[in-house]
Amino acid sequence: MAEFDTIAAATAALEAGRISAVELVQDRLDLCQRVEPKLHSFITLDRQGALKAAAEADAARADGRATPLTGIPVGVKDVIDVAGLPATGHSRLYADRTAQKDAFAVARLRAAGAVFMGKLATNEFAIGLHDPDTALAPQPRNPWNLAHSTGGSSSGAGTSVAAGEVLGALGTDTGGSIRVPAAFNGIAGLKPSRGLVSRTGTMPLSETMDSLGPMARTVQDLALLLDCIVGADPAETALMATPTGSFDVASRDCPKGLRYLRLRRYDHLLPEGQIAALDTAEAALVASGAEAVEVDLPDLDAIDAVGTLMATCESWHYHRERLAQQPEKYGRDARLKLMIGALISGDDYLLASRLRQRFIAEFSALFAKVDVILTHPVLGAAPRAPDRPKVSFATWAHAGFNMQINVIGVPGLVLRTGMDGDLPVGAQLWGGHGRDALLLAVGRAMERHLADRGDLPDWPQFGD
Secondary structure (H helix, E strand, C coil): CHHHCCHHHHHHHHHHCCCCHHHHHHHHHHHHHHHHHHHCCEEEECHHHHHHHHHHHHHHHHCCCCCCCCCCEEEEECCECCCCCECCCCCHHHCCCECCCCCHHHHHHHHCCCEEEEEECCCECCCECCCCCCCCCCCCCCCCCCCECCCCCCHHHHHHHHHCCCCEEEEEECCCCCHHHHHHHCCEEEECCCCCCCCCCECCCCCCCCEEEEEECCHHHHHHHHHHHCCCCCCCCCCCCCCCCCHHHHCCCCCCCCEEEECCCCHHHCCHHHHHHHHHHHHHHHHCCCEECCCCCCCHHHHHHHHHHHHHHHHHHHHHHHHHHCHHHCCHHHHHHHHHHHHCCHHHHHHHHHHHHHHHHHHHHHCCCCCEEEECCCCCCCCECCCCCCCCCCCCCCCCCCHHHHHHCCCEEEEEEEEECCEEEEEEEEECCCCHHHHHHHHHHHHHHHHHHCCCCCCCCCCC
């Protein structure tokens, strides 16, 4: 059912009666049966629950109670709770844990009629590299080329959306964990403004850096998902004021006269194919009515260092009691990364927090001069994935401009803009805090331009 390969297309087909939710979900389950033995996107695939929810979605549509997400098959990263399903964080520590309650964002999707296909693979607790000696499930594979990485930590979300097993997914992002797999798997991913989406019911990693956001094949689909998961949650201490109106509606038209900055500071590290894709992305920006400007940026490396220190300290704080009691339940990479936090002093953390506030203020002033920043999300296309990754003593992957966005709390959007050989490459857009709708509007306009030019290849036909 390639004609129903996006949320928007599938919703239109469901509304027109060309397909039922049960047929759509069964088709996705059949695909999962064919490809999961090689892709390993899921830790838990809930076939029975998905078909039951699909039948309920068809009944809701027949009764006139449908939303754009009713009957749409989605997946959830296994650090986000879905009531009744395992909630492991891909760790032996929680191998037997079952969620008793939906995470806030999951409850919002359930109320909208979305169909949960299951729990998607993740790096252990969204930090540790895949450890074959302790992993609960095999390492996910990239559907464009099985020998290459999916990125992380929302690895199964990136793989399952790209392969078409699900039409949308929920991921988390502390230092690029939505945007890196989006780039490596050639899909779209949004790390929302800090406080836009509630994290209640999500396993914390870094209290001040964590974000929960949507992943899908298109920017329009991100907007449709965001419309459902945004809402007032008194349990979320970081929650900003809930926006009024629809992100889908607000992002349909891109305002003219926008100002953009293309960040070229690290272009010398990028392969030619990615430079070409960024050139294509910039051309799409200009065609959408944006004008290039030059402004001075704060010290990006210093911002990265601040985020790394704070996230490492906060993740140690969350895990330290369990690490002391059951260290053998953690994979070696996750254990070593988390324990580095014990070496960070209170003075170090306090200094980093003060610097963070300065950087937030500097970027607030910068986004009064420029509407979006265009840069790369990662260095190159997805690298080859080793069967046994080496332990990394760096706490976070410095593969692109990712941690900076979490430090300053602004939205970051990744979208596919081209190919480098047989692998996708993308572009990343930054926007001002709370201007997620504008960022989505720019991304949708760019996507339309790229599609009209024929610059976007077909999706991988893995398993067909």
